[in-house]
Amino acid sequence: MGNSVKIRELKQLIGAHNPDIIFLSETKMNGNDFRRLQNKCRLQNGLTVNSEGQSGGVALMWKEGTNVSIQSYSKHHIDSIVNLENNKIMRVTGLYGHANPSLRNNSWDILRRVGDSVREDWVVGRDFNAILNDAKKEGGRTGVRAQMHDFKAVMDDLELVDIKPDSGWFTWVNNRSGGGLVKERIDRFLSSVSLVENFPFIATKVVRQTQSDHDAILLDLWGRRPRDYPNDHRLCFKFDLCWAGDREAKTIIDSAWNRGDTEYGEKIERVRSVLGHWQGRSMEK
Template identity: 25%
Template sequence: MSILSWNCHGLGTPWTFQFLKEIVLQKRLDFIFLSEILCKQVTVEKFQQAVNFEGKMVVETQGHSGGIALLWRFQNEVTLRTFNKNHIDVFVKNKAGDEFRLTGVYGEPDRQKRKETWDMIRMLSSINTGPWCLIGDMNNVLSQADKQGGRPYPQWLIQGFRDVIEDCSLINLDLDGYPFTWERGAGTVDWIEVRLDRDLVSTSFLNIFPNVKLINIEVSTSDHCPILLEIHKASIVIQKRVFRFENAWLREPMCQKIVEDVWSSGASVSFYAKIKECSEILSSWGREITGSFKNRINQCKKTIKLLKGRRDSNSIAVLKC
């Protein structure tokens, strides 16, 4: 099961629409919570049809800002509970028999009204004590480490948010990947990065789903990065790697030499043993020649993080992966 949360800053733009469609396909999403959709319900319905999701709940934009939407893949697995301009609360019961409560939260952007969001979470907490997952743009941080650049975050906001989490007995999930989810002024002396998007869960939720992982997708068409909650009820089984011959190896003279050496050695060795030995040697050699694309991508991401961390306003690094 997977849940995506994203402050998309406008669902109606073609690039945002396409970006979300690709994520749904790649990550096989079951739930999508969107904030700052900046559109009417008809736009959300077009997206719902494009990704073939059966259920939705939309709180339309008020004026020129806001708007939230929750979409889910299977209509009969979700029961709507409560909603307003800052949250959508549903009860989920899937085919596997898992039952939990899911709440998409869009924290009040106005700091002077932030207490309204905290009171809302407390109110929602008092309704039910079962397994609970809150995900979204909370518009708040839990420590100064959640912010980089600019002035220190007001301590009264940090403490107020911490008190809510403690009062409601919630657990803040660690974020895999880049530690910040929102930025402004990238590459300038005024560059600010903050972790505003997060997932809060109850202890009972973790008892049912001990293998949860919150991931910063990092790539985005908005000033916010999408966050992805992957939920696994059972331990993930790692399958044994299967040997696959790469056509790119045929351009390397060493490939033919490896095959010839294996085949000409050990005349008493069986046919299948030679195939096994040949595949093992080719696999080891091939990793050095063509490399692992996944490892290359991960290395590129690490390099990007390092470049972001330097925050050098005097030069712009151009990264070629």
Template identity: 30%
Template structure:
């Protein structure tokens, strides 16, 4: 049982939907909260089906910005309590002894509207006494060390955020992985890093889930990193069985491997020779895919690990070029992986952006 929160900066394009699908398959969250989806509620049904969730609730965008969405599993007992352009508040296991709350938060981007966000958190705090978890893009720093590069944030704004959390008895859950969840690079090579996305909870929620971790994930399709809230630890997915990948046809090595096997002389009847060559092709293609073409999912996983390290170094002003190069390589691998998943679904499960 985990919760994924992400300011995805728009679900109307294929790479973002694909990367979201990767996160859902790898982490298997029970609940996904998205901010700045930039879509009307009518589009969410197809995305819900694409991600194989049972339910969803959307808050449509206003004009050209905003929009929130919540997806949850079919067998997950969740009830919507309230929502706005800045939040979706739900109760899990309502009416039972193990009931608790989750609020997906999207803090106002404009400084002069931040007080409305703080007032909203106060209002939500007064509604229930249930164990309470909040997660999302608060668009605010708690302390000065949560920013690297650029101008310092005004102390008064950070102090007000801390006061709101204290008054509502909300504790920051910390993080595993990178500290910073948002970054921006400038043409002159400079970069700014901030920790805008986080999870906070009441003490009685921590009593419910004392082993909770909040992990920062790396991504390339948004300037915000997703956060994964893990009440009971990490989930390891089993590997898929080997199969012929359509994307291999785009690489000359696949053709050469098949020709090499097929040109060999094999004794026996014609049918036995065909079966023998097919088996040999499979064996050789497995070796070739590992040694020459490489497994895209494995390479993507390794590149993401390198990207996390490079992101931390770039946040300290080191090897920014390496960080940008790795982001580009991850994007290329995501495009290759998309073709793999289109083949495996037999129905081209990715929805078209636009």
């Protein structure tokens, strides 16, 4: 981030999207560099973990009025609690996964340690330096199955789901190996199931960055909210416990959940969709 052109691009990103919280990885900054960056971005609240020489470094910045409490940090993560409106709180963890595959399990150990203390809705984001399957990759060698299995295992252990981007897909593009262009989705947001349930319109998107081989990823808790929400009762879907005893509802849930071999988050989204339509029809009768 010491490059003035990169800082200018970051400022443009902030100006265009006005994020409440920003997590930066591989900053290659020390404390003085970070303070200069904060001044240029006009974000005086934050925490940086210094880089080691010309590699590594993570930082978290947040705008004035955002209530953030740092819980823990290391060279590869910053964990925080964010106070939202209506006395709601959310756990926000920025992760910079080990680039060395032999050290990748250290990243998963960090997540597990943080997860042991999480009692809130939880979102984990940024550079995992890992892919979930070869569909998230284009070019280069195929992924090592054991490494992808380890990534999936930690997600299952912590009950985290992958939030797929609404726009863009690959987040890392590189041609340094000389073996042709390689594209991978190694930057992403994972969330707890409760976060998806409490924020049904959550959305992410990828924003191209010209000065980095990593693109920016944005998360918006209300990104998919229709303009007339919550005036239309059909869009105010929330699971009602009494439906568990409704034969028609149980049939709809069973059919939607077991249709196709998809990821956990997609199953939840499909059930929410079909039950939302069923709820709307029921209320119109």
